[in-house]
Amino acid sequence: MPASTDRYTELNTKIRDSIENPKHSNALVRCMERGREKRTEMLAQIDGGAAFRNDVRIAKERCIAEQEVLLKRFIENCEKRGTKVFIAKDGAAAIEYTLNLAKERGAETIAKSKSLTTEEIEINDPLIEAGLRVVETDLGELIIQLVNEKPFHLVFPSVHKMTKDVAEIFAKEIGEDVEPDIPSIMKVVRAYLRPIFLSADIGMTGANIGIAETGTIVIE
DSSP states (O other): OOHHHHHHHHHHHHHHHHHHOTHHHHHHHHHHHHHHHHHHHHHHHSTTTHHHHHHHHHHHHHHHHTHHHHHHHHHHHHHHTTOOOOOOSSHHHHHHHHHHHHHHHTOOEEEEOOOHHHHHTTOHHHHHHTTOEEEEOSHHHHHHHHTTOOOSSSSOTTTTOOHHHHHHHHHHHHTSOOOSSHHHHHHHHHHHHHHHHHHOSEEEOOOSEEETTTTEEEOO
């Protein structure tokens, strides 16, 4: 059977399953509704409200138009702070650089914060294949990693998992019962992640904003 036919059959099965079992889509809808409500609520509390949002968009558009100049300035100021900057031409180059760095440092564990770019270039698999332990420290990403799934949503990667599901995932991971309530789950998560934060050999993070004038990054 051609590979294209296999993919069509698999996609068709997933679509039918989603229609017949709407738990995931319902969870996503509820999350989006809460997100919109909270966003509207927070915007109302910011001085300027909608005007502030427009100012941010204007700043983004200006930065895109001046991207080459700003990137050069950002790199220069990073290097003034003692940071080594590597510009990867593509995902494969970024993965190769990371593998070489890990080998050079004798690294064993990489602690990651949320990064959509690393998801896009699928960096985890080659690192794990090289013998590295890669741990997602964003809770949503960690949940997805523990069950070996793809993120369900860009911002809310594990939105389709209910509290009971998450409790069962961590119970299996730590080998102990976990009560299906948020305080109990968070207590387990903190105990699980704290040693990783303290002992990781390499930290990997995305950046929401790069500040050209200072050579610093902002993580939101």
